Each structure stands twice: as C-alpha cells, then as structure tokens.
Amino acid sequence: MKRETDYGQPIKAVYTPKDIEDLDYEKDLGDPGSYPYTRGYYRDGYRSRIWTQRMTAGLGSSTDTNKVLKKYREMGQRGGICVICDRAAAMPIDSDHPIGRKEAGILGWPGSSLLEFEELMDGIPLTGHSITLLGSSACSALRLAYLVVLAEKRGVNLQEVHGSITEYPFANYFGQTDGQPLEINLKLLLDAVEYIIRNKIRMRTGVLSQHFQESGGNNAQALAVEMAMLDELCGLLVNERGLDFDDVALFPYELVSVGTRFFEEIAKIRALRRMWAKLAKEKFNAKTEKACHLLVAVHTSGRTMTYQQPLNNIVRCAIQTLAGAIAGCTAIDNACFDNAHAEPSPLAARMSLNTQHIVADETGVTDVVDPLAGSYFVEYLTSRVEEEAYKIWSGIEALGGMSAALKAGYIQNMLKESMQKRHREMESEERLIVGVNERVIPPEEDFEIPIQEVQEHDSENIARRMEEWKQTRNVSLIRETLSRLHSDAKKGSRYNLMPSIVEAVRSYATAGEIMGVIRQAYGLSYDPLNMIECPFELD
C-alpha cells in the first residue's frame, strides 16, 4: 500500500515538532476568528452556528421534487434546502426539446421555466433558511431571475433571501457540462453577480473545486484550481465591473469535495481558509474582516462511493462527514450510499442525514473549534498542501490565469493525468478500496439496496406538460420581452442583461427560449444541439 498523500508526497511514520518548526502560531494559524483564519472564522465555532445539514434533491417532476424537499425536512434537514436541476435545464434546453424530452427529470429537477420554480417552491418559504440551486453555470442568471420574480410575487424582501443559485463558469471542463461557450457563461455570471451585489442580495455564487476533484483531481490541484478561479473572477468583478472588493469578496462560496484521506481532507480545508485570507488581504487589499472569510461548504465525495457492497459507503460517508465537521464548514451535503447506482432513495437520503446528525449530536465534534490544530501531522499536511497548491497555481498564473490555462488545455491535461494515475493505483493495488480491489465478494452475495429510477414515461409526461403549457402563454408578451433581450444582448459584454432576463422570465419565457435568443445575439445557433429553430419572430 502506498504511504503518500494523494498528491504524491511521502508520509513518514511519525511527525514531531521538527516537522513544523517553521510554523508561527500568530502568523500562520491565529486563534479561531483571527487572521489568517486557518482555524476558522468564529471563536465559538459550531456553538454559535451549527453547519447546515442538507441533502441535494431533484428527480422527476417539480412537484415530485417539492414533495422530496418536504420529506427531507421531516427527516431532519436543517438550515437550508439544496436542489439540482436535470440535464436539459442545465444546458439549458426545454423539457419538450427533442433531446430534452428524453432526459427530463433525470438526475435533477426540470427547472426550465418560472412555472417549474413556482411548483418546486410551493409551500416552502424563501426566507429563514438558505436556498441553494445547483446544476450548471449556463442557467445561473435564469435561476436568479426566477427568485427575483417569485420573491416579488410573494411580497418577500429579496434582501432577506440567502443561499446560492448561481455557479462558476468553468464546470464545463470538469464533467458538469452545459451547452454554452465559456464566453457566454462568464458574461452572464458576471451580470448576475453584479446584479446581486448592486441590489444587496445575500446570495452567493458557487465557485467550486468539487467538480474538478470529483473528476479525478488531487487535493493540492483542487486548492490551486479553486484559488485560480476565485482570483480571476474577483479580478473581473473589481476591474471590469467596477465593484468594491469588500463587496465582491462576499460573492463566492466553495464546495469542497471531501474524500477518504481523512487528515489530508482536513488539512486541505484549513489551508484553503488561509490561502483565501492572504489573497483577499495581500492582493485585493481587503478592508473588512468579512472579506477575508471564504464560505466553505462540504460535499462528501461521490467518487468514493463504490458500486460493489454499497452499504460500505455509509461508513465512508461517516468518515468524510466527520472530516468536514472537524475542518470547520458552513454546510454539508452527502453523497449517498447508492450514489454509484442511482439518485438517492428515501432510505439512502435518511441514512445520509442521520450520518450528519450522529456526527453533530453524538461525537462531541461541535464542542471545540478546530480540534486538530497543533497536531504535528495535521499542521505539516496543512502547510504542505498549501505549498504544493501555490506551485500549481503559479503554473496556471504563468499561462495567464484560469481561462487562459483552460484554453491552453493545461488544466484538462493535469486532470487527465491525475485521473489515470488514480486508476493505475487502484489497479496495481497501491491504493486499496474495500469491495473493489480487496475483500471482493461474488456479485450474487452482494447487498441488495432499493433503487430510485425515473422511467421513460416520467420524462415524456414532463415534456408533454411543457408542450401543452407553452400553448397557454401570452405569446405576444413573450415575443416582446425576448426581442428586448435579444437587442440588449447585442450591446456588448458589459451591458448587464439581468433586467431584461428578469422581464423575460416574468413573461414566462422558458430557459431554452431565453438562452436561445442570447445565443443568436452572439451569432450562434438558437439551439445548442442544432435541432430546433427559434419559435418567435423577433423585432
């Protein structure tokens, strides 16, 4: 078995004060609540605020997903809701698109219109808990518009809503694909974030290393990529959009993928807090303390959930949840034990939430802030992963930053090598995975678990409903709002499209229609898959 970190550094049998003799407590760690925040942002840690304990929902129709959200609340989901959209809405194309209709409601909620959002949120308040919508970058601006319009309809003050419904523009390269080019995703995200900041809405944007790491990246690479993304996006918001860094600093949240390398995962999150604080202060001259706090949420890793002996995944999930809790985070959502088979069954969801409750309520982990601080090994790992990450980040910077490094194929190659290395290590049994390359049992002896499936007719029903509903809309109003959006989209990359997207959403134009006319304004085909034409004559 390999005795080295997941980024290839040898691990010794014993660590002593010698391994951390360069560590300066005040400068490198600080008490919880003090710069550089390695030990966390709050003196009282979880005593003042327990992490949000949530499960990601999204499968079948909007009404189905609404029921699941209510069920999760009964199961003990606390602090916030989290919903992922289906593949069609991620693109975004509509549920009645020739391909969209085959995958409507698969892997998520079919969020292609305001109507779907209204159904999703039926009987669920917009305030008092965090609202998180995931799925892709492309529909970020649309999801924000759904929220703006629904808050208005319900008479809710938008400034009292919090959570995250917008996402970073780079996920296309890390397995969470949408049909849009980086240029459009980046422009629309900057529009959405500028709108959020200028309207003082407390919504964050997911700038996530999770997808990169779930695609095979290692811990040091994940930190480097995260910092490169944050640096580039903050720079654009400050320099191109003229926003103040102390406001911009509150725009991102990071979702860290926590795998099974227990101590390394904890070190990674501690290093991340320190790296962000330094970036905020040293590069962007942050004036407020808050600007030096990067909101960190934890996703326990789907990649580590095995197909074989799925009940073993409950144990993995518990270890990862404990690591996330020890590291200090604002929210945790878990990959479930059935992750390698299907979307979470009710049993799997309950087990995941119970895992969080057991860790939170039974282990004592919430009593003390950053309990592993001062451990020779953990402090060594924290400094080591930070050092490695800075090296990789410099490589990205040398190419001109995140977008440039992606265009050069640098990040993709790094990821590919890393993913192949993981596979080789598994195959050569240098890394052991119980049930996969050790303690293997014959398939017929494997555990039976319930499987949640979306049937073909479920997708078709969602598609037909959208087809029929589209006929009932005020078509001339939609044509008007889409025409305005189309002409605004030609006014250059700095012209903020959020107001005209909000109007289009309010008129019940769909995600496919809205993105379609923006694409046309950029000289692209209406449909990213080139199968349908724009159904409206635009002015």
Add this chain to the structure above:
Amino acid sequence: MDNGKRTKVIVSMIGLDGHTVGGEVVAGILRDAGMEVVFLGIYQTPEMIVQTAIQEDVDAIAISSHASNYNQIEELINLLRENNMGDIPVLCGGTIPKQQIPRLKAKGVAEVVTPGNTSEVIVNCVISKVKSTVGRES
C-alpha cells in the same frame, strides 16, 4: 480479426450525459491494449454515433453511461439494425443499476461493464464480443 486490421472501437457518451471520466479512462485502457479508439465525447445522439460507425467502419461501440439515458441506447441499437449494422456489438459501462442490466441485454446490448472492473476484464470483454460477432457472420 486476423486480417491484420486493428480492432476499432467508438467510445462515446450519449444524449446530455456530461460525465466523461469513465469514458476517458476506458478509451485509454483500450488504446493501451493496442486498439484504435474513436472517442466522440459528449452530446452524441444515436444518429451521430451511427454516422461515425459507418464512416469509421468500427468493430464495436462502447457507451459510457451515468444514470438513466437508456432509451437512447435502445434507439442506437435499433438504428444500427435499420442500417444493417446490427452485427456491431454495443457495450455499455458505467453506473448502471443491477436491475437495469438484464433489461439492457434484452434490448440487444452485448455486455454491461459495471464500475471497478480491471483493465483486463474490460479489454477481454471487447475482444470476446467482437470475436463472437465475427464468428456469427462466418
């Protein structure tokens, strides 16, 4: 297969599935085993895959699947049959629930390879399916 031609395999995602890791790893494994791989990537429709199969004259098609776009795999098989290419084996790999495996095979999928299999199993699986269809022809 013994006319000196290397085995040529399409590796592709189908529909809107954007999970490419499995497909990329398998493509690497097949290349390392000396096969020629045509990697199509994401957003491939059954029509596009069949078109490539015709143009590239492939021996097998491997679909990497992450959750429930099985209807499009069935469409692919039907389309191959309509084009008199029903002898090209279609293999599927990925996070496919156990109870889905017999359904896929009943629809004509030659083999389903679940996660965690070794390179050797994957390579042998492709070789045996290609051989068995060649055998059927002769």
